[in-house]
Amino acid sequence: MKxxxxxxxxxxxxxxxxxxxxxxxxxxxxxxQALLTAGLMVKIGFVLNIAALxxxxxxxxxxxxxxxxxxxxxxxxxxxxxxxxxETKAKMREAGGAVMLISALLIGSILVLMKGQLGEAVPxxxxxxxxxxxxxxxxxxxxxACFALAAxxxxxxxxxxxxKITDGSxxxxxxxxxxxxxxxxxxxxxxxxxxxxxxxxxxxxETWALITWIVYALYxxxxxxxxxxxxxxxxxxxxxxxxxxxxxxxxxxxxxxxxSYA
Amino acid sequence: xxxIKKVYGYLSSMKTGLVLLVLVGVAAALGxxxxxxxxxxxxxxxxxxxxLSVNMVFCTANRFILFKSRLIKNRNxxxxxxxxxxxxxxxxxxxxxLLVHTYYGQNAQIAIRTGDTVDVSRVIKxxxxxxLHLDDFKVExxxxxxxxxxxxxxxxxxxxxxxxxxxxxxxxxxNYRGVxxxxxxxxxxxKAKYINDAGNEVxxxxxxxxxxxxxxxxxxxxxxxxIPNFDPEHGMAxxxxxxxxxxxxxxxxxxxxxxxxGAAQFDERxxxxxxxxxxxxxVEPYTILKAxxxxxxxxxxxxxxxxxxxxxxxxxxxPSQEKKQEGSFNKEMR
Numbered sequence: 001m002k003x004x005x006x007x008x009x010x011x012x013x014x015x016x017x018x019x020x021x022x023x024x025x026x027x028x029x030x031x032x033q034a035l036l037t038a039g040l041m042v043k044i045g046f047v048l049n050i051a052a053l054x055x056x057x058x059x060x061x062x063x064x065x066x067x068x069x070x071x072x073x074x075x076x077x078x079x080x081x082x083x084x085x086x087e088t089k090a091k092m093r094e095a096g097g098a099v100m101l102i103s104a105l106l107i108g109s110i111l112v113l114m115k116g117q118l119g120e121a122v123p124x125x126x127x128x129x130x131x132x133x134x135x136x137x138x139x140x141x142x143x144x145a146c147f148a149l150a151a152x153x154x155x156x157x158x159x160x161x162x163x164k165i166t167d168g169s170x171x172x173x174x175x176x177x178x179x180x181x182x183x184x185x186x187x188x189x190x191x192x193x194x195x196x197x198x199x200x201x202x203x204x205x206e207t208w209a210l211i212t213w214i215v216y217a218l219y220x221x222x223x224x225x226x227x228x229x230x231x232x233x234x235x236x237x238x239x240x241x242x243x244x245x246x247x248x249x250x251x252x253x254x255x256x257x258x259x260s261y262a
Numbered sequence: 263x264x265x266i267k268k269v270y271g272y273l274s275s276m277k278t279g280l281v282l283l284v285l286v287g288v289a290a291a292l293g294x295x296x297x298x299x300x301x302x303x304x305x306x307x308x309x310x311x312x313x314l315s316v317n318m319v320f321c322t323a324n325r326f327i328l329f330k331s332r333l334i335k336n337r338n339x340x341x342x343x344x345x346x347x348x349x350x351x352x353x354x355x356x357x358x359x360l361l362v363h364t365y366y367g368q369n370a371q372i373a374i375r376t377g378d379t380v381d382v383s384r385v386i387k388x389x390x391x392x393x394l395h396l397d398d399f400k401v402e403x404x405x406x407x408x409x410x411x412x413x414x415x416x417x418x419x420x421x422x423x424x425x426x427x428x429x430x431x432x433x434x435x436x437n438y439r440g441v442x443x444x445x446x447x448x449x450x451x452x453k454a455k456y457i458n459d460a461g462n463e464v465x466x467x468x469x470x471x472x473x474x475x476x477x478x479x480x481x482x483x484x485x486x487x488x489i490p491n492f493d494p495e496h497g498m499a500x501x502x503x504x505x506x507x508x509x510x511x512x513x514x515x516x517x518x519x520x521x522x523x524g525a526a527q528f529d530e531r532x533x534x535x536x537x538x539x540x541x542x543x544x545v546e547p548y549t550i551l552k553a554x555x556x557x558x559x560x561x562x563x564x565x566x567x568x569x570x571x572x573x574x575x576x577x578x579x580x581p582s583q584e585k586k587q588e589g590s591f592n593k594e595m596r
Binding site: 122123124125126127129130175176178179182183186189190193194195196197198199200202204207208210211214215217218220221222225255 | 286360412562574577
């Protein structure tokens, strides 16, 4: 089982990376074949990602929602699911390169930063034994994934002179992420009140989730009220995702607090 | 009047609100990096949150006043208007709850030994005092020896009558008359006795780190630490928290001079001087509960609920009608 999950994670990393490269080649040269193969990679990756979650659940003997590598698997599987949905709806593959590259790098972080985590069966600690775990972690994964997809679209929009990626579609995805982040924070607060006795403790993870929330709240207000669109809005979406990444990685590796489960 | 109007205009504007939000974000980022415990409790940060609250109260009040006219103007967007109002009012409620917590909230740590009763009103001010009695404290373990749950079996006593019995465990606090009790930590007292040459047995309950001073010798024994699962490879750290191989680490002194260190099993007779023995008979657990009374909690929860519902319907209910309103809103931003 330990070997199996390692093999799946490596295969997943290669699949996502290959998908990204093929998307970049296809979009640059206009070769249909490259884009079609890239699309196939996304689907193979999606299946492998789900397989990784299932194998991890079997190893751990529970739903894989506790440590950072488990979270990363949810993070990427939701990014890819959202991307597939977006690709079908928008009928174009311009954003595939950036989105797949983000997914590949996230899986790569499991291989570099969280080595060995997925092979070990570590039981849940008492504080995590709550129905809120599922809700809090999954809403967080959906929120982060929305922000990742939005950032991927924004990067491609900025990189290209002519693009079919619309400001409106990026905005809609950010809105989805913002709602989910809001739910994550509030559900997390309700749970913290139950488990730790305080709904807000200025724990680094809480603090940085709030800061990330503020960045996207600013984006939404400035866009609606001041009409910040196009380039400026896209830059804000990318900056917002940097905050998401810091809330996830930076807080785990640079700060210590109540959320140190990895 | 002009000045008041101007100040009100400035305080209630959304621009000010956004600037304040940025300030809170920057302050929080700096605070989390440097001295979080000091920073987030500082008056400066609290003042910032209070100013933000005031701004949001005015901002939301303005919204509420304009609510009806806006509804008439944008009849097809009533869901978004309601949601927006609800979410901003929700944030105001959360901040108000936090403020009440800061000034009227009470927190205390209570340590109770099995069989003991603690008067809760001594640490948390309350109108109708009650006590908490600890019947038992049990740690449950996973197969690998890691803890799976900590349980405090308690009885609530009010006016010398048993009112309630409950199990307090992690994620399952007890709420009694507005005071909430959380399983926070635990510890052990060591049951030690010494036997001297006169044959006298003296029993004591000792806290880790304290000394036993047996009669009949100048030597003293420091009860250094209880290790539930002793393994020489792990040194002074326990291998797991489950008591698979319990030992008491102790050291013997004569005056200031350390004579030796040992790891005694339960009921093992340790000779510390001629005909003077120390026996560690076992450990007695005590629980550490966090007691909390927060009159602001209902307010914060109500705010949280309003915020969640508001944000969901405001942003998800009518995303497609976005374009129509741009013009009408731009004017409001001062």
